[in-house]
Amino acid sequence: MIEIVIDGKYRIVEEGLTLLEAAKVCGVEIPSLCGMNKSNEKIPCDLCVVEVESGGTKRACDLKVYRGLNVVTQSEQLSEQRRKALNRIMTDHYADCEAPCKTACPAGVDIQSYLYHISQNDHQKAIEVIKRTLPMPLSIGRVCPAFCESECRRSLVDEPIAIRQLKRHAADADLAAHEAYVPEKKPAKHRKIAVVGSGPGGLTAGYYLSNEGYDVTVFESMPKAGGWLRYGIPEYRLPKDILDKEIELMCRNGMQVETNKKLGVDFTLSQLSEDYDAVCLAVGASQAVEMNYPGSDLDGCYLGVDYLKDYVTEQNYATGRKVAVIGGGNTAIDCARTARRAGADTTLIYRRTRDEMPAEDYEIVEAEHEGVKFHFLTNPAENIADENGRVKAIRLERMALGEPDASGRRSPKPTGEFFTEAFDTVIAAVSQKPDLSFLENDELSIPLTRWNTSESNAQTMHTGTGNIFSIGDFRRGPATAVEAVGDGRVAAKAIDLFLNGDMADMPKPAFNSRKEKKLAQVDPLHFENIQKVARSIMPELTPAQREQSFAEVELGFDNEEAMKEAARCLECGCQANTDCALRDYSTEYHAEQHFDVSVDVSSANVIGHQDWLDLRAKDLRHKYEVDRSSEFIEFDANRCISCGQCIQACREQAVHGVLSFVSDKNGRPALRPDDRPRFRSDEKGVGCSGLTLMGDSKCVQCGACVQACPTGAMVDSRDRSQGRTEQLKAVDTICTYCGVGCKLTMFVDEQQNKIRYVKGADSPVNQGMLCVKGRFGFDFISSEERLTTPLIRKDGWLQPASWDEAIQLVASKLSTIKQDFGSNALAGFSSAKTTNEDNYAFQKFIRRELGTNNVDHCARLCHASSVTGLEASLGSGAMTNDIPSIKHSDVIFIIGSDTTSAHPIIASHIKQAIRHHGARLIVADPKRVDMAEHAELYLAHRPGTDVMLLNGVMQQIIKNGWYDQEYIEERVDGFDTLLQEVMSPAYNLDKVELVTGVKADDIFAMARMIGTAKRTAVYYSMGITQHTTGHDNVRSIANLQLLCGNIGIEGGGINPLRGQSNVQGACDMGALPNCYPGYQKVYNPIVRQKFAIEWDAPNLPSEQGLTLTEIIDAACKREVRGMYIMGENPVLSDPNQAHVIEGLEALDFLVVQDIFLTETAQYADVVLPSCSFAEKSGHFTNTERRVQRVNAAVKAPGEAKEDWWIIQAIANAMGSDWHYQCVSEITSEIARVTPQYAGLRWDAITPNGVQWPSNKNNPNGTRIMHQTQFTRGKGQMVGVPFRYAAELPDEEYPLVLTTGRVLEQFHTGTMTRKTKGLDNLAGPRAMISVEDAEAIGIHNGQRLKVSTRRGSIDIDAFVTKRMQKGVVFIPFHFVESPVNRLTTTATDPHAKIPEFKVAAVKIEISETAAQPEPVEEAVHHV
Helix, strand or coil: CCEEEEEEEEEECCCCEHHHHHHHHHHCCCCCCCCCCCCCCCCCCCCCCEEEEEEEEEEEECEEEECCCEEEEHHHHHHHHHHHHHHHHHHCCCCCCCCHHHHHHCCCCHHHHHHHHCCCCCCCHHHHHHHCCCCCHHHHHHHHCCHHCCCCHHHCCCCCCHHHHHHHHHHHHHHCCCCCCCCCCCCCCCCCCEEEEEEEEEHHHHHHEEEEEEEEEECCCCCCCCCHHHHHCCCCCCCCCHHHHHHHHHHHHHCCCEEECEEEECCCCHHHHHCCCCCCCCCCCCCCCCCCCCCCCEEEEEHHHHHHHHHHCCCCCCCCEEEEEECCCHHHHHHHHHHHCCCCCCECCCCCCCCCCCCCHHHHHHHHCCCCCCCCEEEEEEEEECCCEEEEEEEEEEEEEEEEEECCCCEEEEEEEEEEECEEEEEEEEEEEEECCCCCCCCCCCCCCCCCCEEECCCEEEECCCCCECHHHHHHHCHHHHHHHHHHHHHHHHHHHHCCHHHCCCCCCCCCCCCCCCCCHCCCHHHHCCCCCCCCCCCCCCHHHHHCCCCCCCCCCHHHHHHHHCCCCCCCCCCCCCCCCHHHHHHHHHCCCCCCCCCCCCCCCCHHHHHHHHHHHCCCCHHHHHHCCCCCCCCCCHHCCCCHHHHHHHHCCCCCCCEEEEEECCCCCCCCCCEEEECCCCCCCCCCCCCHHHHCCCCCCCCCHHHHHHHHCEEECCCCCCCCCCCCCCEECCCCCCCCCEEEEEECCCCEEEEEEECCCCCCCCCCCCCCHHCCCHHHHHHHCCCCCCCEEEECCCECCCCHHHHHHHHHHHHHHHEEEEEEEEEEEECCCHHHHHHHHHHHHHHHCCCCCCCCCHHHCCCCCHHHHHHCCCCCCCCCCCHHHHHHHCCEEEECCHHHHHCHHHHHHHHHHHHCCCCEEEECCCCHHHHHHCCEEEEEECCCCHHHHHHHHHHHHHHHCCCCHHHHHHEEECCCHHHHHHHHHCHHHHHHHHCCCCHHHHHHHHHHHHHHHCCCEEEEEEECCEEEEHHHHHHHHHHHHCCCCCCCCCCCCCCECCCCCHHHHHHHHCCCCCCCCCEEEEECCCHHHHHHHHHHHCCCCCCCCCCHHHHHHHHHCCCCCEEEEEECHHHHHHCCCCHHHHHHHHHHHHEEECCCCCCCHHHCCCEEEEHHHHHEEEEECCCCCCEEECCCCCCCCCCCCCCCHHHHHHHHHHHCCCCCHHHHHHHHHHHHHHHHHHCCCCHHHCCCCCCCCCCCCCCCCCCCCCCCCCCEEEEEEECCCCCCCCCCCCCCCCEEEEEECCCCCCCCCCCHCCCCHHHHHHCCCEEEEEHHHHHCCCCCCCCCEEEEEEEEEEEEEEEEEEECCCCEEEECCCCCHHHHHCCCCCCCCCCEEEECCEEEEEEECCCCCCEEEEEEHHCCCC
């Protein structure tokens, strides 16, 4: 450790770190975007610069700490350097932080998020998002001019999205819902606020202030609230009953509206300012501006605003037969459409062209539909009166457009050409202004502009006078409702700060990167490949239906249509925009983005193809299409800053090597700005320029890149985090899939009780890495198919029942069978998917309450032979070394394990050892597994010939004197018996080659590598154990490792990779027919005595129970009558499916406890809903004996309960007296009775887990077992003769079938298949060699029929060079092609494990190209 100085403080840090790492350890934040990437390939971000005393500025990521180093991390000069570095990044950041629609919206609505929620049919969430910034979606969704749509990028593909209509749709759905959304109200603040005017601005300010806990009173001069929305917008656009409902919703948090109260008449501004803590003026601009020309004051001449207001109130104004409306804005159009509905022949007169009308385009079109006529370039010169002084005609002058002025607008000039047209009503709607009469007799004055609007601060809305704020049209002049809403929200925030704090703290807008300033400047090239989809048109009344009717014109979308329309959104806003270091630093250091080369859109001419070509020639920014080709990860190279952290994670850590920087012509990594990451595919000849899409590459979707990316370039495509505001709760737990036991952090939205995303946590096991299942395969937790209530079979059907009824029924049935047929007529299957505590409780229940040792679980199907074989050789059946020990190996030997598919993270550790630590790899497997690509030596031996191969290798090691004589003499018995067997001529190289199919030279090379290496580790899995010779295979591996002295050392060992998250723990807990917890034998009276005392159960059974396969056999013979299955799915996972189903159907009573209605549960009499790993706490023990804590992240669905709770309830219903209050009490009991777990009480288990054996002598656990002596004393060698598999190929069934896993699926698919992406990545396929395919005449993807003596399945062919001739591989995850219909029930005599890995099959081309029929519909079956 050395001492350095950071910012004047002394710090003690570890030598060898960079300053950036050292500062992080000390809790000092030095800005950095690329700091964790230590490989040289990157463009440094230059943000981590620091000032070194007497050394100028240096990058902290390059600077190694040394004694006496003195640095400053913050100064004006450094800030300026950081700002320049960020500006440099921004010169080539062709990306949007916020979606352009949101930037265009005056209310700043997060449109992208709510469109996503609508597309997912979640209107409640959509409304929640909208109401964060816009509280009136029912009204605004009907009248908004939709500024957002004019910037919608979808129009570069086809047409903009119908955003306004979708907002309205969500609001309508919310209104129709059982309970409309009302935000939570904060505690009362006891401060009073007056708002004057109840238009959209005033109501909005009042809404947000009342939500904040203020007492708000809104004063309105008219008889009803709503302002312009009520009195200026006609009924056919905004029905007033809708407006009433909206205002009622807005008042639910206590806002009071007082009508018929006019400012300046009923009270003065000074009074308000004194009586209230703050005043917000939202008085609008609803006074019409007169249009003074001769005759404009005749009878029958009205002002637009007055006409509309009168129409919905007194109706004093007569609408004649022939109406002229003068003006071109929305008010003019509304007057014209209203007059049409009153039956008048209506003409609109406007002095400019149609294109220049300020009214909304769609309003003009509607008016045309409804029969309004238009005179463009026409101006009234004089109104002509009849004899009664009423208008009868207008003299009109034609106008012509003059030359353009400085702004490019051409103003109309009179032509001197006149004509006259008869009209009996003239409505002038040219402009509006605020009514300022309330200021006339008041001593308070507020500053005004020359247009008589309020001059208030645009950031705070404060008038500069006292406690008075002004918003909306009173501040802006006549504008739109949505702009007033925007002002209202700002004013609410400002008033809150004005009363509590300081208005100077108004939130500053975050830095917002943009592709371009305007939609028209965005290059359409990158939108060319997006599928065109027509915009949905909202249905409307026909012109005929509109005549003389004020019914609403727009009828609303139906839900399907709305979801479809919302799904057209391109999601331009960045998914990382609320959690992006680049954006945060850019905001903090005031970075800028310049658009020097953008296309000029101010001139009137259209931008043509040539303009784009010119732009592309001079624009240095790189522009890419977004890569959405893969299931879980979205890659937007525009957002990339070339920090290289994803490449480092992919290449150096996970060692997938799929990502690399783009190369230049010479094959070297390109320079910025060309150097974006790209994906490698296996196609040779994809040049350095040809970019492969992620979905077509070799990427395994592990998501390490997403976790490493500091911007939004690589994102989890399923976690829509754009605009996320809710705080997610982080919960550390352990992955539930394979036995590696990776630590992960779940990020949970507590309000929705949903896991949003998962990150790899730092642990010695996985160093933050995860595989595709661990990171993305958690959908099953919140699946709709989860069991939520107990089910009981009545009349042949499973029907919901109460817990009491279900537990009573289970207890009475089990008790009856026990009385009538004896304890051994009952049996239980425990589970490798539940915790140690659940497994302990289960086996205790079977032994203590049912009185039998008939308890087993799926370890019987995977590692039973490891347990028997290693127990015989070493005294303990567990993995001897730990994961961190991998990097110390000289040689690694993998046999019978497709490590990258079944244990991906251990595969990454092994690949790291090869890449970074010089380890050498040997792989022996019938299938050319991925690990073979990293191996120095690959041996493709035939299935079932492992003993032959290993004995042959040992013969060579002994012959050449490569074995460890000293080690054998000191620590091993039985060397002679080994010699006797392996030195037999049957294991000479030529004989071994004949049987295994492996060349003699390769066998010798392997013997030499292992024999001469200092430390060799063996990793194996089901390819060794799932044989009738599984026990022999394991003993042979033990012989080999004992022979070379590789056990008990760092980097050596025998390492069986366990297949399920808690298969090790389930074995440790005694879910085995011959063992109590801790492998204490049931037939040992001393052990029985110990448990009899601990459990207060004098009559514990003494004879060994039946194994899993024997239980099924016994059920078929009616020897076992009742079964309790917890978390297992034997119908898919056990061999010979028909046999399993026969057994289950023969039972008198079957109870299944699970999280889904599995294939097995469909045969049950009672189904009990249980919790998944994410809903309970406890412990899993991983493959390296590491006991790790599982924590609850979410609440269980419905009435689902924890497994131990259910077991205890059944035990007590059977008359027992269990009283565990919580899970940690079970943990303590386990520690009392299990020698290996003696030191593992709840609090003793550290965040990284503890490896058993752990007791008071070694409370921190044991990393490497058998270091000084073996558990059984001395290691035991034994001569293992080679035996063939039980079923060999013959003429009728000429091929060998072997089974296994694929990376993306797990086990019987109960969990992974609920995640759609995983299912899309991997479906059922039979891997078959090229030679066999040619011989049978099969091509890739063809439907096959695969049959054995036990049954047949249909499955698609996958012809591949990876398979050796004569062997077919089929994964067992798929119910539609259940390979275990084919496998044999032949078992190993010692371990009773079935032979999943060898069965004789024949393959034909399937007759039915259709789906195979499912297993008989068991749900209807009594």
